[in-house]
Amino acid sequence: MGASQQEQGPLRVALLGCGVVGSEVARLLTQQSADLASRVGAPLELVGIAVRDASAPRPLAESVDRSLLTEDAEGLVARADIVIEVMGGIEPARALLLRAIEAGAAVVTANKALLAEDGPTLYKAADTAGVDIYFEAAVAGAIPIVRPVRESLAGDSVRRILGIVNGTTNYVLDQMASTGMSFDDAVRQAQDLGYAEADPTADVEGFDAAAKAAILASLAFHTRVSLEDVAREGITRITADDVAWAAQTGHVIKLLAIAESVTDDDGSHGVSVRVHPALVPLAHPLAGVRGAFNAVFVEADAAGELMFYGRGAGGAPTASAVLGDVVSAARHRVLGGKGPEESTYAALPILPASTAVTRYQVRLAVDDRPGVLAQVAQVLASKGVSIEAVRQPSEAAAPGAEDTHGADDGATGVAHLVITTHAAAEAALAATVDAIAVLEPVREITSVLRVEGA
Amino acid sequence: MGASQQEQGPLRVALLGCGVVGSEVARLLTQQSADLASRVGAPLELVGIAVRDASAPRPLAESVDRSLLTEDAEGLVARADIVIEVMGGIEPARALLLRAIEAGAAVVTANKALLAEDGPTLYKAADTAGVDIYFEAAVAGAIPIVRPVRESLAGDSVRRILGIVNGTTNYVLDQMASTGMSFDDAVRQAQDLGYAEADPTADVEGFDAAAKAAILASLAFHTRVSLEDVAREGITRITADDVAWAAQTGHVIKLLAIAESVTDDDGSHGVSVRVHPALVPLAHPLAGVRGAFNAVFVEADAAGELMFYGRGAGGAPTASAVLGDVVSAARHRVLGGKGPEESTYAALPILPASTAVTRYQVRLAVDDRPGVLAQVAQVLASKGVSIEAVRQPSEAAAPGAEDTHGADDGATGVAHLVITTHAAAEAALAATVDAIAVLEPVREITSVLRVEGA
Numbered sequence: 001m002g003a004s005q006q007e008q009g010p011l012r013v014a015l016l017g018c019g020v021v022g023s024e025v026a027r028l029l030t031q032q033s034a035d036l037a038s039r040v041g042a043p044l045e046l047v048g049i050a051v052r053d054a055s056a057p058r059p060l061a062e063s064v065d066r067s068l069l070t071e072d073a074e075g076l077v078a079r080a081d082i083v084i085e086v087m088g089g090i091e092p093a094r095a096l097l098l099r100a101i102e103a104g105a106a107v108v109t110a111n112k113a114l115l116a117e118d119g120p121t122l123y124k125a126a127d128t129a130g131v132d133i134y135f136e137a138a139v140a141g142a143i144p145i146v147r148p149v150r151e152s153l154a155g156d157s158v159r160r161i162l163g164i165v166n167g168t169t170n171y172v173l174d175q176m177a178s179t180g181m182s183f184d185d186a187v188r189q190a191q192d193l194g195y196a197e198a199d200p201t202a203d204v205e206g207f208d209a210a211a212k213a214a215i216l217a218s219l220a221f222h223t224r225v226s227l228e229d230v231a232r233e234g235i236t237r238i239t240a241d242d243v244a245w246a247a248q249t250g251h252v253i254k255l256l257a258i259a260e261s262v263t264d265d266d267g268s269h270g271v272s273v274r275v276h277p278a279l280v281p282l283a284h285p286l287a288g289v290r291g292a293f294n295a296v297f298v299e300a301d302a303a304g305e306l307m308f309y310g311r312g313a314g315g316a317p318t319a320s321a322v323l324g325d326v327v328s329a330a331r332h333r334v335l336g337g338k339g340p341e342e343s344t345y346a347a348l349p350i351l352p353a354s355t356a357v358t359r360y361q362v363r364l365a366v367d368d369r370p371g372v373l374a375q376v377a378q379v380l381a382s383k384g385v386s387i388e389a390v391r392q393p394s395e396a397a398a399p400g401a402e403d404t405h406g407a408d409d410g411a412t413g414v415a416h417l418v419i420t421t422h423a424a425a426e427a428a429l430a431a432t433v434d435a436i437a438v439l440e441p442v443r444e445i446t447s448v449l450r451v452e453g454a
Numbered sequence: 455m456g457a458s459q460q461e462q463g464p465l466r467v468a469l470l471g472c473g474v475v476g477s478e479v480a481r482l483l484t485q486q487s488a489d490l491a492s493r494v495g496a497p498l499e500l501v502g503i504a505v506r507d508a509s510a511p512r513p514l515a516e517s518v519d520r521s522l523l524t525e526d527a528e529g530l531v532a533r534a535d536i537v538i539e540v541m542g543g544i545e546p547a548r549a550l551l552l553r554a555i556e557a558g559a560a561v562v563t564a565n566k567a568l569l570a571e572d573g574p575t576l577y578k579a580a581d582t583a584g585v586d587i588y589f590e591a592a593v594a595g596a597i598p599i600v601r602p603v604r605e606s607l608a609g610d611s612v613r614r615i616l617g618i619v620n621g622t623t624n625y626v627l628d629q630m631a632s633t634g635m636s637f638d639d640a641v642r643q644a645q646d647l648g649y650a651e652a653d654p655t656a657d658v659e660g661f662d663a664a665a666k667a668a669i670l671a672s673l674a675f676h677t678r679v680s681l682e683d684v685a686r687e688g689i690t691r692i693t694a695d696d697v698a699w700a701a702q703t704g705h706v707i708k709l710l711a712i713a714e715s716v717t718d719d720d721g722s723h724g725v726s727v728r729v730h731p732a733l734v735p736l737a738h739p740l741a742g743v744r745g746a747f748n749a750v751f752v753e754a755d756a757a758g759e760l761m762f763y764g765r766g767a768g769g770a771p772t773a774s775a776v777l778g779d780v781v782s783a784a785r786h787r788v789l790g791g792k793g794p795e796e797s798t799y800a801a802l803p804i805l806p807a808s809t810a811v812t813r814y815q816v817r818l819a820v821d822d823r824p825g826v827l828a829q830v831a832q833v834l835a836s837k838g839v840s841i842e843a844v845r846q847p848s849e850a851a852a853p854g855a856e857d858t859h860g861a862d863d864g865a866t867g868v869a870h871l872v873i874t875t876h877a878a879a880e881a882a883l884a885a886t887v888d889a890i891a892v893l894e895p896v897r898e899i900t901s902v903l904r905v906e907g908a
Contacts, residue, residue, distance in 0.1 A: 028756055038799035039608050142757035144606035152598035154493050155777020288742050302482060302774035303596035306764035320756035323609020337791005345492035
């Protein structure tokens with residue numbers, strides 16, 4: 001262990017927050033202290049745990065000395081070499097982290113909301129102070145994705161990231177797919193199991209995923225992306241029918257966080273970052289990500305396709321990621337050096353999500369009579385949107401339905417069309433959908449979903 | 455970029471080897487030089503490419519100056535800040551790397567054979583000289599696995615690693631599974647496609663996977679594991695029948711590199727490292743790893759289950775991993791510090807593979823008459839091996855076969871039994887199989903395969 005074998009005093013670790021994640025961090029820090037000391041080259045001493053109410057009952061592992069609990073977060077920060085922030089929210093987390101950084105402490109945070117809103121302030125402060133800031137736990141919980149993107153892929157060019165980075169929505173969509181239940185029922189089940197909050201908005205509306213998308217996009221493309229740069233659409237409009245039709249066409253619906261390098265019509269290069277539900281082909285590695293698991297699929301020029309899979313939330317998994325960062329920061333205290341700084345040299349423009357070119361699946365309810373498919377196809381052609389496939393599923397095909405039987409028997413039942421397009425720009429697709437919607441035999445545009453990962 | 459924004463002279467990079475990987479490394483170093491300089495904080499200057507015969511024709515990207523080719527590897531090493539070794543083999547790679555380290559250069563190597571045979575010599579030399587040694591590309595090509603295990607999981611305890619770390623054998627087994635072809639035909643196809651060498655021994659006999667298993671086990675368990683510590687069995691005995699029976703019982707056969715923390719009967723704690731074909735349940739994330747892809751599945755105490763998936767070989771993917779390491783080493787040259795050193799504090803004993811407790815699937819050909827299953831079950835019970843399931847597949851079940859019809863009609867056709875056990879020690883299973891083999895109605899033990907990942 002070289003330099004690390006020299007006698008080295010303990011490194012003082014402060015923990016801000018003692019909820020689901022914090023209590024696990026405290027447990028691991030104390031239960032694994034011998035291993036951690038060997039790996040770091042110095043003991044890690046937990047010197048305090050800042051909480052709002054030190055007298056409140058809380059489940060702490062026996063290995064954790066309860067006298068470490070304190071309500072004086074500022075005082076605690078002032079006497080630490082490494083500050084771990086797992087309290088969440090913007091303030092006082094931001095102020096405490098800035099104070100820690102200014103005092104020369106390394107900081108480790110799991111706070112995706114803070115990083116997506118105001119990461120650059122923290123990165124700049126850490127840069128100025130010459131200290132480490134690590135945040136592996138802020139994206140996809142236990143899954144090592146921040147470090148691989150920042151370091152392992154530092155010699156490559158990332159083209160695109162497709163991530164299932166919100167376990168709640170993946171659980172909900174997976175339950176809908178495997179049982180046929182409704183969105184509302186699946187959310188209630190997720191709440192009963194503790195996978196969803198009483199107010200599930202942050203998850204189901206895609207805010208949580210958007211924060212992670214902003215962080216990942218910044219790292220992957222060496223540019224600044226903040227929460228408001230992310231186009232966002234949640235899963236609240238996904239119906240049991242959507243899920244069933246997806247299965248029938250060989251797909252599964254996932255809420256994806258997408259960050260990709262794009263070139264718009266004017267030839268200018270930029271980044272598109274968006275969160276929305278999408279159809280993922282069953283053969284794609286992301287399609288097999290079940291339950292509350294997360295996975296991040298990365299396409300890079302040289303590396304090709306990579307995927308990182310694991311638990312995206314929960315006390316112990318998130319604590320694992322936090323502790324990995326703590327060891328990195330601590331090793332730097334012992335051996336010298338520091339981790340990579342924020343890299344924003346590329347300074348790429350954020351292009352609107354409408355720049356992104358994807359495949360679409362459009363479902364229509366139409367009058368069940370001949371000629372409708374031809375009319376719809378004509379609209380697509382006139383808008384320059386190329387059709388990959390049109391399905392007129394047999395369950396819905398009433399006798400005499402177009403292109404199935406071909407005879408005009410005057411039936412006016414309802415038929416369903418499922419159109420999958422080749423890659424098209426969002427604007428072209430939107431114009432196409434508008435034009436189809438006003439065709440006389442079209443009763444309803446039932447759904448329009450992007451197809452990703454093909 | 456803080457310190458990195460100061461004017462910094464170029465870092466001199468030497469490349470040893472210019473084959474499939476080396477030529478891609480040279481291409482990426484030169485084509486991406488502006489990006490790399492921004493990410494590192496200093497330009498990376500490729501100062502030479504050592505090859506055996508500089509006049510031999512070789513496909514080099516246009517961006518690479520052919521005058522960089524040199525046959526004087528030693529001279530090249532002497533004038534480099536960072537030495538990349540992608541020549542393979544033990545010598546002269548080892549001597550050149552040691553010379554580079556002694557001269558104070560950081561080294562990056564993709565040489566799994568060298569690391570598995572004599573890694574500690576290199577690690578110790580790097581430690582003494584205070585320089586970085588990185589080797590992400592030595593395990594699973596482009597997949598970031600070395601860095602996550604060394605750093606991201608440094609605050610956790612790894613329990614087990616199951617890896618598909620050889621693309622050739624995964625391609626062969628996948629072809630057998632998807633087309634029903636024989637092992638020999640699948641190997642020939644892999645050779646035709648360039649996935650397998652003319653002499654496929656290193657792959658199909660598991661030597662390549664064993665080297666990677668040794669490296670991963672060393673990192674995950676903070677102990678020294680070398681190639682000869684790895685119990686190894688290749689896939690040459692896997693038949694089309696084995697693959698078909700696996701599918702029928704809900705499995706797929708994969709060549710797995712397994713490293714696990716085990717406690718033997720005497721209560722002593724150690725590590726078991728082995729490479730062998732195994733049945734993997736179809737629902738396991740590793741089962742979906744197709745073609746020549748690699749994946750490493752990690753089970754850790756706090757993180758739970760993680761999987762890392764991607765291309766395990768090939769010029770560009772391997773070069774991506776090499777370049778990531780080069781950037782890390784170069785950042786340390788610019789910003790100070792160094793990467794983690796070899797961590798062997800745990801000094802765990804290597805327990806024999808026979809200590810490992812796994813489930814097994816045993817296939818038998820038996821006389822098709824009543825009482826045979828009972829006899830076999832009796833042997834398992836007497837050896838303390840618990841049965842999870844016995845299948846007597848219908849295709850093989852001749853009329854009158856035991857437990858299907860129950861009548862003794864004196865038939866002496868052949869029936870097949872597929873027995874899946876609960877977890878059992880290898881020694882107990884071996885004794886059981888020996889005892890079953892000598893039962894009078896048992897014609898043949900068709901196969902004995904471990905079941906992993908349940």
